[in-house]
Amino acid sequence: MSPAPARKELPSAVELEAEAADLVLPRFGHDEAWRLGSLLVELARARRAPVAIDIHQGAQQLFHCALPGSSADNDGWIERKRRVVERYGAASLLVGARFRAKGQTFEESSRLDPAHYAAHGGCVPLVVGGAGMVGTVTVSGLPQAEDHALVVEALRTLRAEL
Numbered sequence: 244m245s246p247a248p249a250r251k252e253l254p255s256a257v258e259l260e261a262e263a264a265d266l267v268l269p270r271f272g273h274d275e276a277w278r279l280g281s282l283l284v285e286l287a288r289a290r291r292a293p294v295a296i297d298i299h300q301g302a303q304q305l306f307h308c309a310l311p312g313s314s315a316d317n318d319g320w321i322e323r324k325r326r327v328v329e330r331y332g333a334a335s336l337l338v339g340a341r342f343r344a345k346g347q348t349f350e351e352s353s354r355l356d357p358a359h360y361a362a363h364g365g366c367v368p369l370v371v372g373g374a375g376m377v378g379t380v381t382v383s384g385l386p387q388a389e390d391h392a393l394v395v396e397a398l399r400t401l402r403a404e405l
Contacts, residue, residue: 253364253388256340263334266398267372269405273305278404279380280306282397287382292393294384297321300369300377310384317383323361328368328379330355335381336364336391365390367398 254262268275276298283296293312298305309317324335327349331338339362342349349355349362364387369378380398382390 253336253340253343256337256344259334259337259340262395263337263368263370266367266395266402267370268398268402269372271300271369271371271377273300275401275405276300276305276378279397279401280308282400283380283382283393284308284310286393286397292385292389294382294390294393295321297325297379297381297383298369299325299379305378313384320361320363320365320383321381323357323359324363324366324381324383325379326360327362328366328381330360332368332376334364334368334391335362335366336387338362339364339387363387363390365394367391367394 280296280298287294287296287310293310295309295313295317297307327335327338339349342352342362350357353360365383366379366381368376369380371377380394382393384390385393
């Protein structure tokens with residue numbers, strides 16, 4: 244029997260905060276949502292990633308796609324991660340990292356119902372320079388660090404195109 248693969252360590256809050264500063268977009272609207280969602284679908288398909296993808300601008304869902312291998316459970320995770328980002332104004336992985344940096348868990352210390360909130364990686368705020376947070380982009384279906392990394396990769400590509 245081969246040994247279990249080594250678990251990738253989650254990035255620190257400091258690393259994630261520096262990354263967030265690098266993800267500010269010059270603009271974001273319906274066309275950018277379509278492009279970002281399409282980029283995520285292309286990346287996920289190329290990797291055969293069984294993910295669901297969601298993009299919201301405010302309360303409006305602008306993009307949603309469920310790829311083969313994903314399930315309705317992924318939609319539930321998307322909602323829980325998105326609520327964390329909307330409440331804290333930071334990536335869901337960063338919120339969890341901030342709690343871990345204090346020696347706490349989000350589930351025990353936030354006092355929020357874990358049935359409705361999940362500080363697991365995969366949801367990133369959509370931030371526009373001069374405007375602030377205008378929405379969220381979420382991926383669910385991979386381990387949390389991989390969900391987060393996929394979103395960051397697509398955001399960096401989109402930013403380079405704008």
